[in-house]
Amino acid sequence: MKFRSTLTMVIATASIALTGPALAQQQASMEVPEIAAEDVTSGQIASFVNAMIALERIRAEYQPQIQATEDTEERQKLAAEADEAAKAAVTETKGISPEEYIAIGRAANENKELADKITTRIVELRQKQQKRQTLQQPGVQEDGESTTDGETATE
Numbered sequence: 001m002k003f004r005s006t007l008t009m010v011i012a013t014a015s016i017a018l019t020g021p022a023l024a025q026q027q028a029s030m031e032v033p034e035i036a037a038e039d040v041t042s043g044q045i046a047s048f049v050n051a052m053i054a055l056e057r058i059r060a061e062y063q064p065q066i067q068a069t070e071d072t073e074e075r076q077k078l079a080a081e082a083d084e085a086a087k088a089a090v091t092e093t094k095g096i097s098p099e100e101y102i103a104i105g106r107a108a109n110e111n112k113e114l115a116d117k118i119t120t121r122i123v124e125l126r127q128k129q130q131k132r133q134t135l136q137q138p139g140v141q142e143d144g145e146s147t148t149d150g151e152t153a154t155e
Helices: 002-018 021-027 042-068 072-092 098-110 112-135
Strands: none
Touching (some): 042 072, 042 098, 072 098, 098 112
């Protein structure tokens, strides 16, 4: 399943970002709880997905910069900055901590049903986002039909 591998990649990237070198000192004190897939609530799934989307944005911002930088010291600096941004993004996401994010990600990697629930939530959010973007285009009505002059057609 293509999305499952994408989900796995994003979770792995986030896990690395949240436990990377910049957080090495905090890693010892970071206790990642075990969470059973069946105990993950719909609210936790929503928070997990929101955090995951924030982490995707951070990865998209930093990964090209890190790859384009030839200086090792500068790469390490950018990686540390990305680690801090990732941790802040998850911490600032309502309803989830970095530890819970990692625990839910691990549970999703081991449980297809939980992974499917996460996938469904992501698809729903992306469809809503796509619909909003379409509605923001000039000349598109709420039903998705175009008007020639940008006005809403009435019948």
